[in-house]
Amino acid sequence: MPNSLYVVFQAIANVNNEQQLRLALMDQIREYFGVQHCGIYLIDEQLTEEMNVQGIPSVCMENNPVGRYVVERHAPAHEQLLLSPGDWKHFCSRQDHEHVMTGPIVCDGGLVGTLNLARDEGTDAFNADDLADFSALCLHLSAKLATLRAKKAKISNSQLVSPLTPRELEIAELVAQGLTNAQIGEKLWITQNSVKQALKRMFRKLGVSARSEMVAKLHLISVN
Known part of the structure; x- marks a missing residue:
């Protein structure tokens, strides 16, 4: 008691x-x-x-x-x-x-x-x-x-404004930190090719063609 x-x-x-x-x-x-x-x-x-x-x-x-x-x-x-x-x-x-x-x-x-x-x-x-x-x-x-x-x-709003999955957002955060595909794969326990394929999907979803564009667009989404 x-x-x-x-x-x-x-x-x-x-x-x-x-x-x-x-x-x-x-x-x-x-x-x-x-x-x-x-x-x-x-x-x-x-x-x-x-x-x-x-x-x-x-x-x-x-x-x-x-x-x-x-x-x-x-x-x-x-x-x-x-x-x-x-x-x-x-x-x-x-x-x-x-x-x-x-x-x-x-x-x-x-x-x-x-x-x-x-x-x-x-x-x-x-x-x-x-x-x-x-x-x-x-x-x-x-x-x-x-x-x-x-x-x-906060979670609902993040999911609403960002088309990325939680896993993809993890990858995007590591990209923003300057990590390479190999380093991201090591941190997330996935292969380098998996990171590469994930980034291709993320680029399509966001309508960008480069890592720097992706980071900039996600930052814009987060502040809005």
């Missing part, structure tokens, strides 16, 4: 994609906060049965004060921060949502999702310490999601 938020923060830093962010971290977050249910809900996605199993889609987000607070203020909240004890059950009667805490995941200045925790009936309510830790966790999740999406967008 993680005894420090640092362990959870490190786990967030080590994920490589959004799927890992949503699934791989749930056990550690669940254990740290002592909750029975935990899930990330991203606004730009359709809810699926799998998400219902994994956690708490939006923690009964419709028409409840906890959800409204998070949406309006982009700040985390739990039901006893906003309501008198027992009043939460007027909004949600589920026994596995006896206590809930929801926090924002933000990216590019907007709310893109929520992190949702819930405790079963008979468990302790969330307190001020839980809320402070949860706020820090939401900051780390938001920053990681922004990094993952920026990286994904």
Whole structure:
């Protein structure tokens, strides 16, 4: 069981994609906060049965004060921060949502999702310490999601503007460094003839006839 938020923060830093962010971290977050249910809900996605199993889609987000607070203020909240004890059950009667805490995941200045925790009936309510830790966790999740999406967008844009394959781009980078076909082949573990044939394809794709022209055109594409 993680005894420090640092362990959870490190786990967030080590994920490589959004799927890992949503699934791989749930056990550690669940254990740290002592909750029975935990899930990330991203606004730009359709809810699926799998998400219902994994956690708490939006923690009964419709028409409840906890959800409204998070949406309006982009700040985390739990039901006893906003309501008198027992009043939460007027909004949600589920026994596995006896206590809930929801926090924002933000990216590019907007709310893109929520992190949702819930405790079963008979468990302790969330307190001020839980809320402070949860706020820090939401900051780390938001920053990681922004990094993952920026990286994904950069890769997509590169593939969109350049007709070359990732392997061909590797060759082009080595050409730009001044390496010969033999040196490129040695670095990439391919034959010198393979490099030669690859360069012919690359020249055709880019409409150039020389190595220097290819490097110049790729540089122009990258800056635009």
